[in-house]
Amino acid sequence: MEKLKDEEIIALILKGKTQLYAELVLRYQNKLFSTIYNYTHDFEETRDLGQEIFIKVYNNLHKYNNKASFSTWLYRIAVNSCIDWTRKKRLTTVSTFETDENEEIAILEHISDSTFSPEDILLKEEHKTVLKEMIMDLPEIYKTAVILYYYEDFSPREISDILNIPKKTIDSRLYRAKDILKSKIINMEYGGGAFEL
Amino acid sequence: MNCNRVKDSLHSYLAGEIEGLEKLLIEEHLKKCNVCKEELDQIKTMKILLKGCRENVLASQSFAIKIMANIDLERYHISQKKAVYNLKNIGVSLVCAGIMLFMLSSNLQVFMDSPKAMSFIDKSVIQISGRIMELDGITGRIENKLYGGLKDEL
Numbered sequence: 001m002e003k004l005k006d007e008e009i010i011a012l013i014l015k016g017k018t019q020l021y022a023e024l025v026l027r028y029q030n031k032l033f034s035t036i037y038n039y040t041h042d043f044e045e046t047r048d049l050g051q052e053i054f055i056k057v058y059n060n061l062h063k064y065n066n067k068a069s070f071s072t073w074l075y076r077i078a079v080n081s082c083i084d085w086t087r088k089k090r091l092t093t094v095s096t097f098e099t100d101e102n103e104e105i106a107i108l109e110h111i112s113d114s115t116f117s118p119e120d121i122l123l124k125e126e127h128k129t130v131l132k133e134m135i136m137d138l139p140e141i142y143k144t145a146v147i148l149y150y151y152e153d154f155s156p157r158e159i160s161d162i163l164n165i166p167k168k169t170i171d172s173r174l175y176r177a178k179d180i181l182k183s184k185i186i187n188m189e190y191g192g193g194a195f196e197l
Numbered sequence: 198m199n200c201n202r203v204k205d206s207l208h209s210y211l212a213g214e215i216e217g218l219e220k221l222l223i224e225e226h227l228k229k230c231n232v233c234k235e236e237l238d239q240i241k242t243m244k245i246l247l248k249g250c251r252e253n254v255l256a257s258q259s260f261a262i263k264i265m266a267n268i269d270l271e272r273y274h275i276s277q278k279k280a281v282y283n284l285k286n287i288g289v290s291l292v293c294a295g296i297m298l299f300m301l302s303s304n305l306q307v308f309m310d311s312p313k314a315m316s317f318i319d320k321s322v323i324q325i326s327g328r329i330m331e332l333d334g335i336t337g338r339i340e341n342k343l344y345g346g347l348k349d350e351l
Binding site: 013014015016018019021022025026029030032033034036037038041043046047050051054055058059061062128131132135146149150151155156157167168170171172174175178181182 | 247
């Protein structure tokens with residue numbers, strides 16, 4: 001049997017074949033879990049948020065209007081839930097990560113030593129932690145754009161559809177976010193300069 | 198194309214979202230401008246660096262089952278009450294259509310019974326019969342001419 005498109009499944013669900021929703025969950029659960037985890041860095045929160053998002057999506061399926069693809073619509077709901085989560089979380093904690101200064105220096109040494117050709121960039125686990133912390137500490141508007149562009153491979157046009165923001169704004173945010181990350185990495189170096197991004 | 202415009206478009210360019218003339222202009226600019234070329238390289242490097250930080254998390258095998266257990270499967274079902282309501286609506290529509298048909302046919306009957314209708318029908322019949330007689334006269338003349346002609350020849 002030919003695989004049904006997301007939109008066809010939705011049409012059938014709205015006609016009463018609600019069991020088909022399981023197919024949509026199976027299609028997107030892993031991609032969505034990864035996105036949520038990269039936002040929260042907490043397995044329990046990822047599971048709870050994932051459940052909350054899929055239930056919310058089901059309860060609002062009748063509002064889906066085919067203007068955007070289902071995945072874009074799903075991500076719109078998911079990203080909004082993640083942003084809400086971050087806002088609530090920020091009220092209680094300052095930073096998700098605990099890293100010491102030595103780790104920050106180590107990542108720079110490691111990166112500076114490399115020739116920086118794409119093939120040579122292999123990050124150690126502790127270096128990844130420092131970079132993740134940098135992303136987590138970005139202002140919300142940049143963090144979301146960075147996660148969707150760099151982690152999830154969404155294009156600026158798709159991010160603009162997900163966030164319902166003009167594409168030009170997304171381009172500017174991505175450019176600004178890259179500069180913030182770059183200066184953070186450089187500032188972490190003793191006097192700056194050795195890390196060439 | 199100036200540097201600011203190119204820099205703002207580099208993420209879209211790398212994502213393959215820019216086409217046609219704009220793409221050509223950016224590529225021409227990148228050949229000449231080292232600053233923008235460096236910006237593009239930085240984005241490429243950042244992409245590889247950050248991609249390496251991305252965590253792949255899989256949902257548990259029972260996740261979809263849990264979701265299905267927690268949603269209202271009747272939410273998009275047409276309820277019996279709604280079905281009866283729909284049937285009621287169809288019934289009302291049928292009755293309305295019947296009433297309209299009855300009114301139309303009785304109006305036609307009233308028209309037929311009226312003296313105006315009778316005189317209209319009479320006039321039409323007289324006109325048609327007059328026309329038939331006219332035609333009959335024409336055919337009669339043609340026949341006479343034809344037979345006459347034949348007689349002459351014989």
